[in-house]
Amino acid sequence: MVEGKTKKEKMPRQPMPEQEAEIRRRNFKEVPFGYTRELALKEASRCLQCKNPSCVEGCPVSVDIPGFIKLITEGEFTKSIRKIWERNALPAVCGRVCPQEAQCEGNCILGKKDDPVAIGNLERFVADLEREKGTGELPPKAAPTGKKVAVVGSGPSGLTVAGDLILKGHDVTVFEAFHKPGGVLVYGIPEFRLPKEIVYSEVNFLERLGVKVECNNVVGRTVSLDELFEQGYDAIYLGVGAGLPRFLNIPGENLIGIYSANEYLTRSNLMKAYLFPEYDTPIVKGKNVAIFGAGNVAMDSARTAMRLGADKVRIIYRRSKEEMPARAAEIHHAEQEGIEFYLLTAPTRFLGDDKGRVTGMECIKMELGEPDDSGRRRPVPLEGSKFQLECDLAVIAVGAGANPLLTRSTDGLKLNKSGYIITDPATGKTSKKGVWAGGDIVTGSATVILAMGAGRMASDSIHNYLTLGW
């Protein structure tokens, strides 16, 4: 393909075809349809194949981006997905949920003057193609080593470790507290953003490789880490996620109709309450909804509420638009779907009726002061600016903490003062012999790809420990 550089630059970024906002705001089907082969080829042809690709530096797991994109332009889709797999075991997931604008695409050279290459969309394209039409051929596995590994938690971090170590010949069992594997990918991120089918197909792939997945096992309760060692496990990886809801700690928070985002999303996604009464788990369907926070979790909650039939959904956030931590695509999608933003606003108390149901809240306006520890300008309340808003459903999405269930029931595991597990940053080793940890339970709530990166690092270290003894 000998094409002039100028011509390449002229090809605009190929938009992703997606459901119309008016229609999709009332259904749970995935929003973007994915690239067609034609669109993918066009978009791939935009990549300049940089010698020193800055995009790769932006990717936390260093996917060979020009490499896999070149294979797309050559029509070598199977080779292309193989190339991605070298670094990233869950491309169909990452293509959909990575904050690309802050990572790979944010670093793409084209982005300096023009729109960056749609790396995420292309990654998704080849991964979907492989899942739907691929040969299903399994990668080669090393000879059995006779070593047993327990992976606790089946989120992206745990699944990465399981996939890496099974290929290296170890015997791997994943223990999951919930009745379904996948972690946040299944209980948190909604169907319209990440179809559960994709996650199950990834888990199924691991099972075909020989990974055993044991659901309904709350490690720390059903079995302890020391008991796992007694049962003959040689190493344990903890990828249990953050999993502790944070509340606002303001009066009235226990009124009916006030949920943590964890509960709201778990009911809707994992328990399929959006299909009630076909599924048995109920959920409060608000007409007038308030969501607190402005990260991905808040956007997911807001868009879920809209799909469950709300007339009005407001995102209430105490800082300004620039500080919103959600992926740009999610904010954009939320706006298109009619979600309203109440910025520089914080709730001070909830109001309820005599049945204990929430009816509204009192808020106060904020202004931005000096930057705080996170480097973001600190919101300060504006005197005398209190006002009331009505709502019949409120979802609190202001972050998560470290769930102490496992860590507190385990001896010898060093935690920091917020309860997260302390690990060696180069290996993922914890203070307890034979135990590694990674993902949100180490870093606090982060991203799918960082949780996977931590898993990759730990699996390398576990492999060394099992084969070389260090």
Place this chain on the structure above:
Amino acid sequence: MFEILKRQEMADGTVVMNEISAPLIAKKAQPGQFVILKANETGERIPLTMADTDPKKGTITIIYQVVGKSTNLFKSLQVGDHFQDVIGPLGKPTHLEKLGTVICVGGGTGVAVLHPITRGLKQIGNRVIAIIGARTKDLLILEDKMKVASNELHVCTDDGSYGHHGFVTDKLKEVLEKEDVKLVVGIGPVPMMKFVCKVTEEYGVKTLVSLNAIMVDGTGMCGCCRVSIGGKTQFACVDGPEFDGHQVDFNELMQRLDAYKTEEAIAMDKYSCECKAAG
């Protein structure tokens, strides 16, 4: 996996006992702990206390009141059928301590939850006076087992059809008047626990209750089960389910238990229709 090995209907079919194969849970469970069960793919996660366990056989026993859609669905399961998911043991075990004379008060299906605690308290050397009650004689459960588990058993029925005529709280007062009681454990419907706590507060006797807040995960990740204890929010599934009854905001708990009244009625109606259609 979670096969039903034994099944028995009690209290005129309003209460059902299942013995379920769950070896991992049976090995670890202690009095006061519960499991979460899900019958099938579309089912909801329902918390039930383990009324008994047999670590050798690898079984747990649940005893539940048939109230709405899910417990009716559970009731329809026969010996040889399976629960799709059983998760546990969850919650803090009862803190069993030798104190002297203790009273265990149970109402309705609460007696099933109370039974292993009563037995445990007696085993470590307490003198246990048990008071159990039901609306009427036919609804009374586990009388024989409670007799064995305690040193002294009093039975009450609201309508006087059996035992003492009156509420368990009347009997409780009577015993508190006579005895030097170190601890009361009260388990049953929320209004009953509330009144038990009212009585024991007058006598200044520490009282444990077991709170049946609505739950989803049972591992402290969702906050669905939040209860107010001494003005502070706690999660019943991991901080409880047992709490100091004198600190509990029972009114809030009662309201929160009604959160899904409308949906529960819809689910039950749909289930009844389907059952009829299926003959």
